[in-house]
Amino acid sequence: MIYLRREVMEMIECQNVSVMYNNEVEALKKVSLTIMGPTITGIIGPNGSGKSTLLKAILGMTRSTGKISINGVSSKKMLKKIAYVAQKNLIDLSFPITVRECVALGTLPNLGLFKSVRKEDWRRVERALEVIGLRKEQERQIGALSGGQFQRVLIARCLVQDADYLFLDEPFVGIDMVSENIIIKILKDLKKRGKTILIVHHDLSKVEDYFDQLVMLNNKIIAVGATSNVFNMQNLKRAYGENIFIDRSE
Template identity: 50%
Template sequence: MLDIKNLSVTYENKTEALQDVSFQLIKGQIVGIVGPNGAGKTTLIKSIVNLMPHKGIARFNDLPIAKQPKNISYVEQKSNIDSTFPMKVLDCVMLGFYPVLKPWQLPRKQQKQEAEAALKKVNMLEYKDNQIGELSGGQFQRVLIARTLVQQTDLILLDEPFVGIDITSEEIIVELLKELSQKGKTILIVHHDLSKVEKYFDSLIILNKRLIDFGSVATVFNSSNLKAAYGTDILIASESGAHHG
C-alpha cells in the first residue's frame, strides 16, 4: 500500500505548490492524477520519490519510501530527458539494473538477456542497437517503460507517459501497465487527457494544489469535482461518447 499523509510543498518564494495531500493506494491498481496546469501533479510524484523537498509522510508497504529506492521506479516526462545523448537503446534499458549493482559491477549476461526480453515486450527489440536519438517520441517512451520493467519494482510512477506519442505506442504501454497491475504492482500516472480516464484508470486523484477528491473513477470522475479542480465546466469526449464530467 502507498500511504501519503499531509504532503505539502512550499517553494522558496513561499508559494504553496501542494497543501496537505493525503491518500492511500492499494496494490494492483492503476491510478491517474489529473488537474489543470500548475496543479502540482508533477510536484506530487517528485515529492513521493524524494526528488523535491516536502513536508508530510510517504510510505510504501509500511516503510518510508526513502529507505527503499530499489523498490520504486520513476519515469519522468521524456521531454526532460536528453535524447541526444549518445546511447544505444539496449544500454538505456540496462541502466535500470544499476540501482541493484555494486559500484564496481557491470551488468551480467543474464541481465542483458532480461533487457532484451523487456524490449521485446514493448516491440522494440529490433532497435536495440539504435541510438536513442534516432527514435520517435513513442518509441523512446517504450524504451523508458522497458527500463522500468527490468527494475521489477512494486511501485511505478510515471509523469505524462502518453504525451506526444503515437497511438500504437500508447496501446502497447497501456496493455503492459494493465498486465503489471494484475501482477500486484501499484502504478501512479500523471495524466492530462480526460477523455481516456475511464478507459485507463481504476482510481483517480483530482488535484489543484490540494486534493479535490480521490476514489474509484466511477465515484469521483464527475462534473462537480472537475469544476472544482479546473474552475470551469468540462465537457469530456470519452470513448463511449461526449458527456459532462
C-alpha cells in the first residue's frame, strides 16, 4: 500500500475536560493536554483511570465538559478523519461477515449515502490484507480467526479508511507476538507517513519501544510529554502507587 507523507503538524487539544458517569463517579477530572503529531502516543494508567474514557470523550462517544479540538476545530467535526478500534471484547465476533467484508467497512466513511463499494476500494482492501498478512484468509468468517488475526483485520480496516488519526483501545490485549509485531510495525510506518496515533495501553514493559509520547492518567493528568521525559519511576508511582513493578525480562 502506498501512502504520501504529509508534512502538516497535527494537534489534539483538551482543555479542562471532565467526564462524570451516572453513578456520580468522575472518570476524568479537568484533563488538559496537547498532543502534537505525527506521533504514536500511548495512554497509560491503572485500571479505571479514564484511559478509554479519554478516547471516547475526544470522539464524542461520552458526554464531557470542557473543550476538545483537533487543529483548532471541534473534534466532533473531525470524525471522518478518525479511525477508531474499540476493545475486542466489545465487538460481536458471531456476526456473519467475512474478513474481506469486514476490512471493506473502512471504505464507508468516504462513500456517499447508499453508495456501494467501488472497484478501486476493493483493490485497497486487497492491498491492506496483503500488508497485514491475511490475504489467504479473506473469505473466512471473522469468528473463525484467532485474537491476533482479528486485531490485524481491524488494523487493515483503518488502512482502507486512510484516516489522519487512529485511536486504538487496548489493541495488544490477548494477541500473539507475531500479530503484535506486525501491528506495531504498520503503526510506526503510518506515523512516518504523517499519521497521529493514540493507543490505550497496559503493558509497561513495551512503552519505551512503542511510544514517542505518553499521556499518563489516574483520572487526572499525571504527566504528558515525550516518553523519554515522563516515563520515570516518580511519575509511575504517582499514577500506579508505590508498589509499581515493570517486567523488562522479555
